[in-house]
Amino acid sequence: xxxxxxxxxxxxxxxxxxxxxxxxxxxxxxxxxxxxxxxxxxxxxxxxxxxxxxxxxxxxxxxxxxxxxxxxxxxxxxxxxxxxxxxxxxxxxxxxxxxxxxxxxxxxxxxxxxxxxxxxxxxxxxxxxxxxxxxxxxxxxxxxxxxxxxxxxxxxxxxxxxxxxxxxxxxxxxxxxxxxxxxxxxxxxxxxxxxxxxxxxxxxxxxxxxxxxxxxxxxxxxxxxxxxxxxxxxxxxxxxxxxxxxxx
Ligand SMILES: O=C[C@H](O)COP(=O)(O)O
Numbered sequence: 001x002x003x004x005x006x007x008x009x010x011x012x013x014x015x016x017x018x019x020x021x022x023x024x025x026x027x028x029x030x031x032x033x034x035x036x037x038x039x040x041x042x043x044x045x046x047x048x049x050x051x052x053x054x055x056x057x058x059x060x061x062x063x064x065x066x067x068x069x070x071x072x073x074x075x076x077x078x079x080x081x082x083x084x085x086x087x088x089x090x091x092x093x094x095x096x097x098x099x100x101x102x103x104x105x106x107x108x109x110x111x112x113x114x115x116x117x118x119x120x121x122x123x124x125x126x127x128x129x130x131x132x133x134x135x136x137x138x139x140x141x142x143x144x145x146x147x148x149x150x151x152x153x154x155x156x157x158x159x160x161x162x163x164x165x166x167x168x169x170x171x172x173x174x175x176x177x178x179x180x181x182x183x184x185x186x187x188x189x190x191x192x193x194x195x196x197x198x199x200x201x202x203x204x205x206x207x208x209x210x211x212x213x214x215x216x217x218x219x220x221x222x223x224x225x226x227x228x229x230x231x232x233x234x235x236x237x238x239x240x241x242x243x244x245x246x247x248x
């Protein structure tokens with residue numbers, strides 16, 4: 001049985017005051033029973049948010065990290081630093097990181113290995129561009145990203161990974177993939193895990209959908225057999241909206 005996960009990705013949004021007001025709201029409004037909820041916040045907010053969210057059933061995550069444990073990497077943060085804040089998740093290989101900051105399948109793989117080593121839960125993102133979808137290359141692209149992202153990770157660890165399928169054309173555009181289309185790709189990802197590892201691993205690994213998820217679309221997406229949750233950008237920024245998503 002896979003526990004549903006509704007994860008908010010705040011991206012580069014919110015001051016400390018705004019984040020604390022959001023946490024206060026979540027403290028007063030519990031998520032649906034049996035649903036895990038998560039906020040992935042900008043790094044400077046993590047320590048304060050960990051305190052503010054203590055006792056709320058809302059987990060905390062970072063949005064990126066470096067693949068080395070420490071060293072001369074100005075401006076970067078490590079897995080151990082994230083763990084120190086009290087955060088337990090980290091988003092890796094988001095398409096914005098790949099497109100705007102030059103992340104590659106190889107660097108995302110190194111980060112995933114490093115996060116697991118530190119005991120963080122990686123949310124490994126994959127997704128095709130509009131051009132790739134129109135050329136009928138979705139499965140091929142996703143397969144390459146998933147295989148590279150998980151390279152060298154043993155079966156005992158792979159079930160700790162969460163995979164987020166986020167078609168690039170649906171991110172921040174208001175265009176959501178239909179529930180059926182999103183489920184088809186998530187099912188294909190589960191098939192890839194089964195081929196790489198085992199049916200058992202594929203059955204226990206959680207797969208999220210992301211891309212313009214909102215309070216109108218979340219229920220349909222969550223009703224699909226292979227979608228275990230959502231990675232939400234825009235609709236996670238207002239506390240009321242995020243809370244409604246967690247009570248789908
Ligand atoms: O990580 C979240 C995704 O990029 C989705 O963002 P969005 O919900 O604003 O489309």
